[in-house]
Amino acid sequence: MPSTSQRLDVIFAALADSTRRAILARLAAGQASVNELSRPFAMSQPAISKHLKVLERAGLISRGQDRQRRPRRLEAKRLKEATEWLERYRQLWEANFQRLDTLLDELNAEELATAELKNKEKKQRRSKRRRRESNDTQHAI
């Protein structure tokens, strides 16, 4: 009996491919035959069958009873085992990053305010200088 860790490796490896994830997403909507599954992917049936084998070995899909169609269906429990880990991990970090979003908004606003203040000061200095210069010119006259 393989360990949980080994089982998860097989599942994660199976999930590391975008076509296989798309197949799982399709099967989440209901079971489908190999023929039906190969249609949206612009792939030959043997190519799709290869992907299905990987998913089957990982226990992520199984075959239905209908002998002719052999429809594949999602083994949601198995997928949950892997996605729960990833999803919990993701949620933990997402909570951190949402706090960071708020902080970045603050920092952005502060920076904007500082830039505006500097601009204002610059303008003031410039107009002061201009006034001084025009005074000097008047004195010179």
Added chain:
Amino acid sequence: MTHSTPSRGTLKVTTPSDREIVMTRVFNAPRRVVFEAFNKPELLKRWLLGPPGWEMVVCEVAAKAGDKYRYEWRNTDGTQFGTGGVCVEMAPPERIVCTERMDGRPGESRLTTVFNENAGKTTFTMTMLFESRERRDEALKSGMEKGVAISYDRLEEMLSTMERGAAKS
């Protein structure tokens, strides 16, 4: 099935190989600002907290390659947790490479953080490379151990998130 479009990038977590975890997220700020938020203790303490109830009590950051860093958190029940390591590369505001050892857990991992700026937004990518797949899986499990309470009924949403992520890449 409807999905609300997040105003910012939602965090994507992937496992591209047996020994890696990769996190990607977009932040609505220039990378200079994001980099600061990752490297200034007074800023880090405000967001790097984990589940509710945890407070960051030690935050020593590395300024350059060769420096050590150390983070510690304390829970309201008194539980303490810490992590730290050595900075290998510090290239503000683009890239940080460091090692990490978590308290009470064997092994060391290598974290490579990259900040890419585009049109005033920053894409953050952190690659965590572990010594083995067992260590990697233990790190993934840590999210569970820390007791984050979330719903189990998110399979479909998860799948479509993965799907949208795959379509984008």
